[in-house]
Amino acid sequence: IKQNRQTKTRGNFPNSCFYFVGVLFVQGAMTPGMSIFSPMMPYGSGLTPQPVQNTNSLAILEEQQRQQQQQQAQQANAGLPGTSGQTPQLYHSQAVAGSTTTALPGNTPLYGTPLTPMTPVTPATPASESSGIVPQLQNIVSTVNLGCKLDLKTIALRARNAEYNPKRFAAVIMRIREPRTTALIFSSGKMVCTGAKSEEQSRLAARKYARVVQKLGFPAKFLDFKIQNMVGSCDVKFPIRLEGLVLTHQQFSSYEPELFPGLIYRMIKPRIVLLIFVSGKVVLTGAKVRAEIYEAFENIYPILKGFRKTT
Amino acid sequence: MYEPDNRVNSEIEKLTQIYYREAYQHESFIRVSLRKKEHLVGCCLLLSCRLLNWPISMATISSLLDADPMVMGMLYIEMVKILNIEAPIVNITDVMEAHSHDYQISSLHAPEELSESHKDLTKRAVELVELSADTWIVTGRRPIPIMMAAIYLSWQSLKPNKHRLKLSLEKFCQLAKVNKHKPAIKRITEMKEMLCKLGQEIPWVREAVTPDNVVKHVEDILKHRHALLRRALRAQEDALLAERQASCEDLPIKEDADNHQLHGETLKSQDPEPNWGKRVLFAPPCVVQAKKSRVEQPELTDVTGDEEISDSEIDAYIRTPQEVREFALSQKMLE
Numbered sequence: 311i312k313q314n315r316q317t318k319t320r321g322n323f324p325n326s327c328f329y330f331v332g333v334l335f336v337q338g339a340m341t342p343g344m345s346i347f348s349p350m351m352p353y354g355s356g357l358t359p360q361p362v363q364n365t366n367s368l369a370i371l372e373e374q375q376r377q378q379q380q381q382q383a384q385q386a387n388a389g390l391p392g393t394s395g396q397t398p399q400l401y402h403s404q405a406v407a408g409s410t411t412t413a414l415p416g417n418t419p420l421y422g423t424p425l426t427p428m429t430p431v432t433p434a435t436p437a438s439e440s441s442g443i444v445p446q447l448q449n450i451v452s453t454v455n456l457g458c459k460l461d462l463k464t465i466a467l468r469a470r471n472a473e474y475n476p477k478r479f480a481a482v483i484m485r486i487r488e489p490r491t492t493a494l495i496f497s498s499g500k501m502v503c504t505g506a507k508s509e510e511q512s513r514l515a516a517r518k519y520a521r522v523v524q525k526l527g528f529p530a531k532f533l534d535f536k537i538q539n540m541v542g543s544c545d546v547k548f549p550i551r552l553e554g555l556v557l558t559h560q561q562f563s564s565y566e567p568e569l570f571p572g573l574i575y576r577m578i579k580p581r582i583v584l585l586i587f588v589s590g591k592v593v594l595t596g597a598k599v600r601a602e603i604y605e606a607f608e609n610i611y612p613i614l615k616g617f618r619k620t621t
Numbered sequence: 622m623y624e625p626d627n628r629v630n631s632e633i634e635k636l637t638q639i640y641y642r643e644a645y646q647h648e649s650f651i652r653v654s655l656r657k658k659e660h661l662v663g664c665c666l667l668l669s670c671r672l673l674n675w676p677i678s679m680a681t682i683s684s685l686l687d688a689d690p691m692v693m694g695m696l697y698i699e700m701v702k703i704l705n706i707e708a709p710i711v712n713i714t715d716v717m718e719a720h721s722h723d724y725q726i727s728s729l730h731a732p733e734e735l736s737e738s739h740k741d742l743t744k745r746a747v748e749l750v751e752l753s754a755d756t757w758i759v760t761g762r763r764p765i766p767i768m769m770a771a772i773y774l775s776w777q778s779l780k781p782n783k784h785r786l787k788l789s790l791e792k793f794c795q796l797a798k799v800n801k802h803k804p805a806i807k808r809i810t811e812m813k814e815m816l817c818k819l820g821q822e823i824p825w826v827r828e829a830v831t832p833d834n835v836v837k838h839v840e841d842i843l844k845h846r847h848a849l850l851r852r853a854l855r856a857q858e859d860a861l862l863a864e865r866q867a868s869c870e871d872l873p874i875k876e877d878a879d880n881h882q883l884h885g886e887t888l889k890s891q892d893p894e895p896n897w898g899k900r901v902l903f904a905p906p907c908v909v910q911a912k913k914s915r916v917e918q919p920e921l922t923d924v925t926g927d928e929e930i931s932d933s934e935i936d937a938y939i940r941t942p943q944e945v946r947e948f949a950l951s952q953k954m955l956e
Contacts, residue, residue: 467940467945467948467949468939468940468945469938469939469940470937470938470939470940470944471938486938488934489924508924509926510924510925510926511924511926512926513926513927514924514925514926514927514928514930517926517930518930518934518935521930521935522935522938522939525935525936525939526939547897548897549757549760549904549905549908550760551760552760552761553710553754553760556710557709557710560707560709561707564698564701565710566679566694566697566698566710567760567761567762567763567764568678568679568680568690568694568763568764568765569679569690569691569694569695569698571761571762572761587761587907588757588760588761588905588907589898589905589907589908590908
């Protein structure tokens with residue numbers, strides 16, 4: 311088993327960059343839901359958020375939420391099982407002047423002008439309008455309770471595939487070949503399983519780790535298995551003007567090229583974080599079920615298409 | 622620090638104080654270390670500058686505080702989220718003027734042959750950065766190396782004589798008394814490549830435009846950049862059209878195959894799809910020079926999660942008693 315696997319650094323970005331992104335996600339999970347409405351206060355009081363340039367979009371946001379609430383109420387009345395409201399927070403961007411690579415004569419705005427107005431898109435995009443691209447699942451994180459206290463020193467001594475440095479981290483790091491995954495096993499009996507490419511693979515892997523622990527002499531059970539996070543990725547295959555996207559979707563986006571090359575888009579519905587890169591590659595994370603990944607991508611795709619250049 | 626307008630600064634100062642008071646008292650920050658609170662000041666300053674359209678980079682503030690820009694950046698993002706504020710991003714062309722003033726290249730500081738007025742230098746560098754942004758060199762990249770590359774090329778092109786063209790970026794930075802940023806070298810290469818593509822479209826230039834001779838054409842390229850861009854894009858379109866017509870005649874089936882590759886899962890057994898970045902005139906460099914993606918492991922399909930787990934498989938992960946003894950011994954010896 312390779313000790314001290316190091317995360318690959320890409321290009322010039324140090325490991326701290328990825329830690330930075332990881333911290334964002336963790337915070338996203340722990341802080342209360344971000345308010346999507348900037349209170350309309352007069353500019354200049356010092357405590358105001360940036361006045362929304364486009365009041366239309368705010369009105370539309372409020373309208374959208376109202377529609378959403380109505381729909382949810384209707385669904386509840388219809389006696390449907392507790393499905394999360396399917397209405398996406400979605401705005402179909404129209405083509406923006408100046409966002410193409412063909413520079414217009416005269417003063418070329420460096421970034422696209424903000425779009426006015428923004429039209430909401432109806433939920434449940436019909437198949438003919440769907441992107442035709444399916445995000446690939448890249449990583450599943452799950453947890454399970456083995457239901458008994460564990461002696462990590464014994465596990466590290468007797469298992470071939472275990473790593474244990476109590477001074478560095480208070481858990482045994484165990485790896486199996488098939489499904490290719492890594493587990494963190496804690497003395498409390500709780501375990502985290504990472505690296506699987508599907509929910510079923512994650513469950514199978516977790517069961518194998520539990521079996522190893524059993525064979526080492528512990529009365530391990532398999533309680534409360536739960537998928538905690540799913541990561542997917544895909545490629546829209548066209549370049550994206552991140553500067554334009556952050557301008558028009560400021561409430562959801564964070565783009566700081568000094569810190570990280572991608573734009574961080576925090577979608578409200580479903581509650582997914584997307585990393586959008588200039589290359590057109592998109593990473594989606596924060597899902598508990600794979601449908602959320604697919605839904606988030608179908609929501610973002612029309613927005614990204616709006617920033618696609620047309621030759 | 623370059624501060625031409627004190628009036629604006631007092632407004633920024635006031636706003637910074639307001640935000641700092643709010644952030645400092647917030648439960649997320651009240652108990653953080655003193656050092657972190659210093660970083661917080663920088664974050665509030667950055668926020669105020671952005672809200673009041675005062676262009677300043679995170680790097681500048683970090684260097685003033687002698688802080689790690691990444692650490693400050695993370696704190697800034699956290700603070701903005703906690704205070705629930707939307708601050709616009711900084712436009713690189715706005716920061717350019719302040720940045721170019723760091724370069725001590727005016728006639729007061731540099732020999733006449735190598736000196737350049739800030740006004741001319743900034744004007745040209747801004748045009749170059751705008752053109753770079755249009756051609757996908759800027760998005761997703763750190764701004765300072767881009768600005769450095771733009772200033773260097775602008776400086777060379779304003780008087781493209783032997784002296785300037787021979788001076789490397791390193792020597793230029795020494796002359797201008799700025800710290801060299803290594804990524805700037807790559808940005809220079811990318812900008813030159815882009816300029817060559819446009820330079821080739823200049824009707825009165827007979828010789829081939831290469832990265833070695835493109836600098837002397839930069840003035841013309843920037844002057845006629847809109848027209849040259851249109852010409853270059855049109856030429857690319859025509860070339861693609863001709864290629865498509867030729868391939869259509871040869872292989873009628875190929876188009877269907879391409880469509881299938883876009884839908885659903887990528888077929889790993891087939892040859893990788895041609896890089897779309899190579900089929901357009903300008904594309905983000907990370908697409909054109911795509912790194913070889915990791916070879917995918919053979920997918921475990923149809924896994925239910927409830928499969929039988931064989932004893933032999935699990936035993937393979939467990940040490941034999943002999944191995945355990947040897948391992949325990951080696952641990953003891955290492956202590």
